[in-house]
Amino acid sequence: MLPLTLLKWKSRDVSPKSHSFLIDFNQIHVCNLFLFCFALSISRQYFGENIHCQLDGHRVSQSFLDTKYFINSTLTNFSGVEDPILPVLYHDYYQWVSIVLLLQALSFHLPFRLYYKTLHSYVQELTIQKVETS
Numbered sequence: 001m002l003p004l005t006l007l008k009w010k011s012r013d014v015s016p017k018s019h020s021f022l023i024d025f026n027q028i029h030v031c032n033l034f035l036f037c038f039a040l041s042i043s044r045q046y047f048g049e050n051i052h053c054q055l056d057g058h059r060v061s062q063s064f065l066d067t068k069y070f071i072n073s074t075l076t077n078f079s080g081v082e083d084p085i086l087p088v089l090y091h092d093y094y095q096w097v098s099i100v101l102l103l104q105a106l107s108f109h110l111p112f113r114l115y116y117k118t119l120h121s122y123v124q125e126l127t128i129q130k131v132e133t134s
Contacts, residue, residue: 027112034105041098 023112023115026108031105031108034101034108038098038101038105041101
């Protein structure tokens with residue numbers, strides 16, 4: 001009889017879950033994935049080498065040109081090659097990538113926080129009342 005009483009005592013301390021595996025997955029793993037990508041992109045932006053553009057004429061300052069092509073897309077011309085068959089390579093790296101990743105992480109995290117603050121306690125009370133009545 002002792003194990004049954006311990007089992008009953010232990011089952012009273014466990015609160016019922018009011019959310020599913022999918023909510024946990026979205027709130028924890030997807031949000032952390034976006035935050036990790038945000039950290040990678042922001043570290044590349046602030047600690048790595050940004051884009052460096054080369055120009056033939058010196059009519060425009062180098063910092064202005066680097067900033068312009070950091071925001072907009074740029075292309076690679078193959079200098080010294082006279083073959084018109086070679087494709088033009090376009091490089092796109094936008095400074096807004098890290099901000100978008102942060103906003104996506106917040107879009108996965110905030111609904112769970114709102115749910116947890118407003119409905120979680122209500123659903124938990126309902127499930128506890130249902131367990132106590134049965």
